[in-house]
Amino acid sequence: MKVFASLDVGTSKIVALIGELDSQKELHVMSKGEVPSRGVDRGSIIFLRDASHAIGEAIKEVYRKSAFDISDVILGISSSKMTSQNDTEGITLTSQSNEITEEHINKLLEAGRNKLKQEGYDILHIIPKRYKLDDAEGIINPLGLVGSKLSVDLHAIKVPTTVVLNMKRAVEEANIGVSDTVPSIIASAEAVLLEEEKEAGVLLIDIGAGLTDFILYRDGSPEVVGSVNLAGINITKDILQIMKLPFEDAERLKKEHGYAMAELIRNDEHISIYRRGEDKEITINKSEIASIIQARLEEIMERVVSKLEDANVSLDYANAGVVITGGTANLKGIKEFAEKYFSTSVRIGKPINIGSIDNSIKDPAYATAVGLLIHKVRNLDKQDFLVRSDNGIRRREGAFVNRIKKFFEDIKNML
Numbered sequence: 001m002k003v004f005a006s007l008d009v010g011t012s013k014i015v016a017l018i019g020e021l022d023s024q025k026e027l028h029v030m031s032k033g034e035v036p037s038r039g040v041d042r043g044s045i046i047f048l049r050d051a052s053h054a055i056g057e058a059i060k061e062v063y064r065k066s067a068f069d070i071s072d073v074i075l076g077i078s079s080s081k082m083t084s085q086n087d088t089e090g091i092t093l094t095s096q097s098n099e100i101t102e103e104h105i106n107k108l109l110e111a112g113r114n115k116l117k118q119e120g121y122d123i124l125h126i127i128p129k130r131y132k133l134d135d136a137e138g139i140i141n142p143l144g145l146v147g148s149k150l151s152v153d154l155h156a157i158k159v160p161t162t163v164v165l166n167m168k169r170a171v172e173e174a175n176i177g178v179s180d181t182v183p184s185i186i187a188s189a190e191a192v193l194l195e196e197e198k199e200a201g202v203l204l205i206d207i208g209a210g211l212t213d214f215i216l217y218r219d220g221s222p223e224v225v226g227s228v229n230l231a232g233i234n235i236t237k238d239i240l241q242i243m244k245l246p247f248e249d250a251e252r253l254k255k256e257h258g259y260a261m262a263e264l265i266r267n268d269e270h271i272s273i274y275r276r277g278e279d280k281e282i283t284i285n286k287s288e289i290a291s292i293i294q295a296r297l298e299e300i301m302e303r304v305v306s307k308l309e310d311a312n313v314s315l316d317y318a319n320a321g322v323v324i325t326g327g328t329a330n331l332k333g334i335k336e337f338a339e340k341y342f343s344t345s346v347r348i349g350k351p352i353n354i355g356s357i358d359n360s361i362k363d364p365a366y367a368t369a370v371g372l373l374i375h376k377v378r379n380l381d382k383q384d385f386l387v388r389s390d391n392g393i394r395r396r397e398g399a400f401v402n403r404i405k406k407f408f409e410d411i412k413n414m415l
Contacts, residue, residue: 002380003030005062006372007055007073007176008184009167011210011233012327013037014054015366016062018070019354019373027377029356029370033062042210042229043078043184045166052173059176072177074372076184077124078211079163084225084311089115090132090151100133100142104150112154121158125183129153129221155222157183180376185213185225187371190378192325192349192364193217200320203342204349205304206367207328209233214304216313224311228303232328235296242292243284244275253289255330260297260337262290294337301341318344325349329364 002021008014016033035057039050063070089112093104113126131139133147142150168178188206189198198217206213212228235258240250257271265287272281308315321344324334329348338346350362351370361370 003068003070004373004376005059005070005073006076006187006369006376007058007171008076008187008366008369008372009040009051009055009170010037010208010368011041011043011231013209013365014040014058015369016055016058016073017361017366017369017373018062018066018068019377020068021377021380025377027354027373029354029358029361029373030068031062031066032358032361032366032369033058033060033065035061037209039170042080043082043167043227044163045170048166048170048173051170055171055176056174059174070176072179073171074180074182074376075167075171075178076187076368076372077159077164077167077181078184078208078213078227079159080211080227080229081160081163082157082183082185082213082225082227083121084155084157084222085116086129086153086155086223087112087116088151088153090149093148093150098146098148100145100147100150102143105143108150108152109154112152113156116154116156116158118158120161122161122164123156124159124164124181125157125186127155127157127222129155129219155225157186157222157225159183182372182375183213183225184368185215185227186222187369187375188213188325188349188367189215189217189371190374191351191354191367191371192323194352195220197320197323201317202320203308203315203318203322205301205322205324205338206326207231207300207324208326209328212300212304212326214307216308216317218317223317224308224313226304226307226311228300228307230296230300230303232326234300235293235328238292238296239289243273243289244277245273246276249273254293257286257289258293258331259286259290260331260333261294261340262287264333264336265290290333293331297334297337298341301338315342315344321345321347323347323349325364325367327365 004019006017014035014037017029018031020028020030038054039047045051091108130153131142132151133142189204199220201218203216209232212231215225216223236251269286270283272283322342335346
């Protein structure tokens with residue numbers, strides 16, 4: 001049995017989960033801690049003390065509901081400045097008949113990481129997409145093969161260094177360690193996408209409260225990753241300003257009566273509201289609210305498409321259509337809206353292939369928190385050779401090396 005904890009620090013809420021990997025290698029969420037977010041805005045820490053206190057509360061709640069103690073978490077990271085880059089790196093081996101070893105692959109990937117470094121940014125995630133060995137292309141794992149020239153297509157996801165440092169500091173101020181940092185959109189993809197969708201090509205859009213992250217997969221690997229500085233909170237603020245409502249009332253109106261498209265509302269659907277500073281109720285048609293929501297959703301999607309175009313990526317790559325996740329994916333009619341906007345198939349992405357004693361996590365709003373656990377578990381069994389560290393890349397010490405170390409330590413203790 002192995003136990004892991006994940007932490008998703010968002011603009012509206014902070015979610016901590018504890019997951020258990022059982023003897024059949026099935027992952028189960030054992031407990032959830034959730035509190036309103038404080039000191040955080042659009043992926044950035046804006047008030048350290050408030051953020052760490054809120055994180056501490058979420059950790060205490062998840063611990064209280066579980067029999068497990070946790071010392072560290074897998075932390076999701078997002079930022080409006082998140083970018084991605086594709087590149088190719090290659091090395092020449094010493095002879096025509098060299099067998100590819102872990103050392104060769106490590107050297108190649110480390111060279112690729114060094115090439116992709118950018119001042120002021122951390123490479124939060126680097127993905128080997130496909131290898132090429134001499135004239136053979138499309139190799140998934142070259143280990144043990146023979147050749148003289150090895151190259152790899154890489155996809156790197158970058159986030160401003162200060163965003164990562166400040167988020168980690170907020171967690172550590174809550175007396176909890178950070179075992180790994182993962183881009184939130186990668187985690188969401190792990191939770192809600194099917195492998196066949198990634199292979200066919202799919203666009204995942206995660207609309208949270210403060211940010212809209214997106215990732216487009218092509219041939220099973222990320223082609224472009226990015227973020228838009230507009231999301232669910234902007235919809236709420238639009239309703240607040242136009243309808244002259246307090247924030248809490250605007251948020252409730254959005255969730256209870258909001259639709260993503262005005263044409264989904266009948267002409268006889270009305271609601272009564274109290275505007276700010278007024279004692280008398282007024283009656284409005286629900287289509288008025290839907291029109292406000294639709295206008296903002298269109299702007300969000302336009303920004304996403306614009307960023308795809310800037311990266312010279314076509315929506316034609318998304319043969320499996322579009323998947324929408326995040327808290328705003330619960331908005332009524334958003335599937336129909338996206339189908340009309342993108343002229344393709346759309347589904348709502350909920351966490352899949354995971355058990356839980358709390359069915360509430362099978363909700364788009366928890367895609368990142370659940371996906372962080374799934375990402376951790378899937379990488380336990382991967383022979384991915386490289387482990388990220390604060391100072392770059394280091395080799396993984398395999399089980400055999402650890403046994404040898406333990407053997408000599410035991411002899412030393414006996415003597």
